[in-house]
Each structure stands twice: as C-alpha cells, then as structure tokens.
Amino acid sequence: MNLRIVPFMAAALLAATTPSLADEFDDFDNDETTSSTDNGSAVEYDGSAASEFADDEEYAAEYAQYKKEKTSKAEINKQRTEGFARTILLGVHASAGTNTFIGHETEGWGLGYQGSAGLLMQLPLGVKNLNIVPEVIFTYRHYRYAAETDFGNDDASIDIMMFEIPLIVRYTFVDNNIFLGLGLNLGLKLSGSSEFNQDVGEKITRSNTIPTTSFEMGAALDLGYMVTRWVQMNIRIVQGFTNLLDKILISGGENAFRESNFLTTYATVGFTILF
Template sequence: MDLKRLSVILATAFALSVPAMAQDDSSDDEGWATAPSAESASENDAPAYDGSTDSEFANDEEYASAYARYKAETTKKSEINRMRNEGFARAVMLGIRAQVGTNTFFGENSDGWKMGFQAGGGLMLKMNFMLKDLSLVPELTFNYRHYAYEKDMNIYTNTGSIDIFIFDIPIIFRYTFEDYNFYVGLGLNMGLKLNGTSEFKNGAATESQDNTISTSGMEVGGAFDLGYMLTRWVHVNIRVVQCFTSLSNKSLMREDIFLESSLNTFYTTVGVSFLF
C-alpha cells in the first residue's frame, strides 16, 4: 500500500470519530447540568427553624443567629410602621365643635345694640405646626346669630333685630401647655353670610319695617381662644372674636339712623370639641 492511500484512510477514520466524541461530551455535560447538588437537596429537605428549644436546630449557632436577625428585622419594621401611624394620629386630628354664646356690635354710632345670642357647630382640624406644642386649628362652623336693638329716644323707643345664618371660618394658632392641660390660641376669623333678615320699628310709627337694615356678605376679625383639655379627645374653650369690618351694608341701608353706623361684631362663645 502506498503512502497516498494510507493517508486517505487515516483522514477518513479521524473524521468519523469526531461526531462520536462530541456526542459523548454533550451527554456528559447534560448529566452534570441536570444532576441536583447535594447542598441544594439538603436545603430543600431541611425543616424550617421556628426558634423553639425543641427544634433540632436549637443548638446550631448558625441557624440560631440567622433566626435572631430575622426576628429583629421583622420587629423593627413593624415597630416603625406602628410609630409612623401613631405619629400621624398625633399630628393630625379631626373633630367636631359645638358652641353657644352672646354677641353685640361695637363701632361708631353703634349704641343701642344690646346683647344678642348665637349658636352653631361644625368641623375642625388640629395639626402640628413646626414646634412640638404649637398647632394649627382651622374650623368650618355654621352659626345662627340674633342681634337685638333698643334705643330710648325720650319720647319713644326704637327697636329692631337682625337674624343671620353665617359660616364662620376661624384659622387659629394654638399653643398647648401639656403639664397643665390647657391651651391658648390666636388667629383670624372670617364670616361668610348665607342669609339674613332684619326688622325695625320706629317708636313713632305704628308698624315695623322688614329688611330695612342691610347687612354685608362678609366680615373679618381676630379670634382669641382659651381652652382646657378634659381628656385628649374632649376639650372645652372660650372664644372671643372682634371683627375689624362692619356688618352694615351702607349702600343698601334704608334706615337713616344706621347710615353712619359701623356695626363691628363682637361675640363670646363657649364651645365643646370632640376629637378623633
């Protein structure tokens, strides 16, 4: 046999042997890839450690320390959530307030206006403001007010009254003295009139006149609060409000004696607040 034929035979045999070797290698790789490791098998078969002394892992320091870290982390998260919820509850509180009180007018040519009365109720919101014991307390209160007028004119007596339904919107900054369970507040009060009627009787006339004392639709004033906390949820307070603007609407006033009057509302109320 010459060298040329021998070389062809050897090349053919080598070419046929390569696929067989590759198939054997791939089967070996698949066997290694699919075979489960002893470590993963032992982890899947291992029972969970519950931290009890009866557990088979109770004396295993590695398991015990890992379980302790897990419990500490879980407790810390729940504690943070609880403190966050309690902090929000302390920072923002919703409530209702009911009040009754007396009112009158102060201002230029306001003599003759006696003590009237008023009553109402509404919603309030108490929220912390910058400092620990400082709170911002806005309210929305629906009130009924009755103003009474009586003036002796020597020969006869003039009488009158004003009845209005009004939304009071006080915005008060309150400072709380926690050690003594009381607070003081100072702020602004805005009133938005919803409806109003009036009656006036000139003592020289035989009949009274309706709606001749015209009132404006808005008033603005300052408010002062002094309150006591019966509990964290129940407060009582006294509120004093003096308005800077006049309730008299001079452009529509039909009674001459009130044309030059400034009817600045002054009222004092006693209120009870329920927070939740």
Template sequence: MKTFSLSNRLAVILLASTFAVSSAFAQGDFEGSGEVPDPNCVGDGCGFVSADQAEQGEESASYSYGDNSSDENGSAENSSAEEPWPDSTEQASADSTESEDAPEVATTNIDEEDEDTPHYIQENAAEYRARKEGFSKGVQFGIRAAAGVSKSFGKHASDWNLGPEFGGGLMARLPLGRSFAVATELDFTYRLYSYEGKSDYGKNEASINESLFEIPVMGQFIFDEDGFFIGLGVNLGLKMSGDSEFKQTIEFEGETSKDKRPNTVPTVGVEIGGLFDIGYVVNRWLVLDLRAVQNLTNLLDLDLIAESTLMHSKLYTMHITLGATFLL
C-alpha cells in the same frame, strides 16, 4: 553425756521462751495485749496506749504549722502563727455592728406606703399620655359645638343689646412640633342682634337674624404637661342668609302709631376679625375651649341701609363662645 546434752537443750529452749515472752510484754505488741505505741509521741521514751485511745488521739489531734525561732538579735517571735478563724457567733456580732454603723436605706416601696399613691401616679400618667397622643400626634379631626353671646362696640353701639349665638362644625388640626400646631374649622353659626333706641317722637326697635359660615384659622401653642393651650389667629365669616325687622313707635298728640319695616337694616356679607382661644385637653376624646373673636369690619351695610336713625352707626361686634370639641 546424752543426759547432759538433753538438759542443756531444755534449758536453752526455756531461756529462749522466757526472753520472747518478756520482749512481748516490753513492746506491747503481742497478740491480745491491747496496747500500741502512742501515735502522738515522736522520739525515744514514748510509752504505750490502748488501741481505742490511739484511734481517738489520731482523730482529735491538732497540728501546729509554726514554731518559735530566734532572730539574729536573740528575740523570739512567732513567725508563722496565724489568727484563728472567727466562729459563727463572732461573725454574727461583727455583721450586726457593721449594720448598726451603716446608714439606713429606705427599702419600702412607695406603693406600700399609701394605697392611693399608685392609682394617683397611674392616673396622672394615663391622662398625660392621653393628652399627648390625642392632641400632639398626627393630624386630628373633630366635631365642635359652641354657644355664647355677642356685644357690639363702636359709634351708636350703646343701644345694641347682648345677642345669643350658637354654632357647630368640623375641626382639623396639624401638629408642627411638640408645642405648636395649626388648626382650622368650618363652622355653621346662627346669631341674633337686637336694638332699642329713642327718638324725638317715640321709640325704635330692630332685630337682625343671620346665618353664616365661619372659617377660623389659628396657631396653637401647647403646654403638654398641664393640658392647656392658647391659640391666636383670624376668623372669616361668610354670610349665608339673614333678615331684619325695624319697628317704629310714634306718639303724637296722645295718639300712638306703630310701623314695621322688614329688611331695612342689612348686614355685610363678609366679616373679618382677630381670634384668641384658650383651651384645655380633658382626655383623648374631649377638648374644651373659650374663644373670643373681635370683628374688624362694620356689621351694618351702610350702602344699603334704609333707616335714617342707623345710617351712621358703626358696629364692631365681639363674640365670646364656650366650645367643646370631640376628637375623632
């Protein structure tokens, strides 16, 4: 009885061990088997894979976020599928296509096209600013120097020659806006007049030297963009000093006699004339102008003149000078 019971126990133990081993082989999870259930498989009937394949499968698994479904009419469509993201190659080709279709835009700086262009622009800008600052802002003072000629018009004026003149003085200018200003000067001027005429008995010559102060007052119309301006006004001349000389040459019966008489051809003490001026602002310090003054008063003082050949002369002189003003 005891022997049977021991045999039965051994048989039961053997059967249990066999069943455990077979179960371990069937499930693949016994120690040292190296196989695990497929992690990418869901449901019944899934097999086993090695542990390395299972790890690689989890890392490379792709997931789908949509499924196919049927609508009420029985037509199947993908309701939630999304378009894949474009890779770098597709995006680069798309960008290049858009850049080819897009209009071309010039991005080259003008300074890179021509080396002289920046200097030219800066030069013009500097000149324009200098003209505005030097001739359009604030009260300005300057020193003017001028030289020119004079010509007489009027009765018996054809015998009077061109005469040189020189002058210089102080200038003051007051802007009254961007395009208008009032200017005045105090100039010292020296003039020389000469006369040559014929008489029944010979030839007459005369010369006049005079020094005077001139006070021109003018309104100036300014063109800032070009640096030009024009001036219109009046000119007042105040005689400081003067002298004259009259030479008479008489030829009679083969004999020649000469006579000189000083200060017999006096000039007036005050001259009044109209003024026209056109000028150009060179830079902050220099202004050039061409000025014409037409006197409206007779040069000769007919009340004091002593020469009969000139007693009925009326001389209205025009003075044309080229001047340079140095601004302070």
C-alpha cells in the same frame, strides 16, 4: 494483649463514670448555701404586695396608694403625648354665646345671642405642642337693639346665618392641660334679615331695612382646657374689624343707622370632641 482494644476500653470507662460526675455538679447547683445570700438567706424585693415590706400594714397601704397615683398619672401623660404625636386630629365642635356691635353710632345695641356647630382639624406646625386648627362652622346670630326717642321706644333685630372659617394657631401647655390660640376669623353670610319697630304714636314695623354685608373678618382669641384626651372646652373671643353694615344699601334704609359702623364682637363657650 491486643493494643487495638485499649481505646475501646478507655471510651467505655469514661462513659460509665460521666453520669456520676454530672449528678455531683447538679447537687452543687441546687445547694442554696452556694448562692449569693445576705446573712445566710436570699433577699429579693419585687415591689409587689407579697414582698416582705408589705408585712407592715401602714406601709402597705401607703405604697398601694403611691402605685395607684403613679400609674394613673403616667398613663394620662402617655395617652396625651401619644395623642399630640399624631399627625392629624379631627373633631366636631359646638358653641354658644353672646354678641353685640361696637364702633361708631352703635348705641342701643345690647347683648344678642348666637350658636354654632361644625368641624375642625388639628395640624402640627413642626414645633412641639404648636398646631394650626382650621374650623368650618355654621353660626346663627341674633342682634338686638332698643332705644328711646321723643315719640316712644324703638327696637330692632338682625338675624344672620354665617359660614365661618376660624384659622387658629394654638399652643398647648401639656403639663397644665390648657391651650392658648390666636388667629383670624373669616365669615361669609349665607342669609340675613332684619326688623325695625318704630313707635310714632302707633307701632310701625319695617322688614329688611338694615342691610348687612356678605363678608366679615376679625381676630380670634382662644383659651381652652383639655378635660380628657378626647374632650376639650374653650372660651373664644372674636372682634370683627370689618363693617357688617352695608353702607351702600343703608342709604335707602333706616336713617338711625346711616352713620353707624357695625363691628361685631362676641364671646362663646365651646365644646369639642376629637377622634
């Protein structure tokens, strides 16, 4: 027998027997009795309504409600966290409220009204949830005065268009959806007018006899609530500490206000949309 034929015969025999061995191993892998079971059957819980726990109607309803609330809260927290992680937020802001004067010789000045609109930016300060929020807003203010004299009733009004720049440092309590801010409020007068009506037996009206200064500075306090990720509401209180009355020009104006010190104070409710 030629020994050179032996290796070829061995290789052919091995090739013929390999498929049958593979089939045996495949049958072993497909046998469910060889897999990990509990009491003879596989146990799997995927948390879905199709799981074996959903067979209990009461449990299924409670679990569905739990998943809905859990998912909703997680999504809200995720969006809020992502929003505050952004470097810069831009927004538009509008507000309306009331104003008056406090200070020396300001009796008779009651509640006026005002409205404003403008833009804001929210910039991070490097501390979590702490931001500085500069604003550029245009504000219209109407102040009202009324007093009784020996001759009758006097009344007056001041109308001012202001360019205001609030600089607010704000801390956000993310879990409670609220924020608290404190800062400065700078104001530049764009235009102003006044009217004084005096009753001396007959009514006399004088215009622009209550002059106002071109610059104002005050402190601002903000308390706000995040309605959604993109919508905020706030209450702002501003107290001026510079005299809005022009002490130089008032010498030629109304005698009733020559000793007055007009410190503006106002409170507004604001609405902000971020983008």
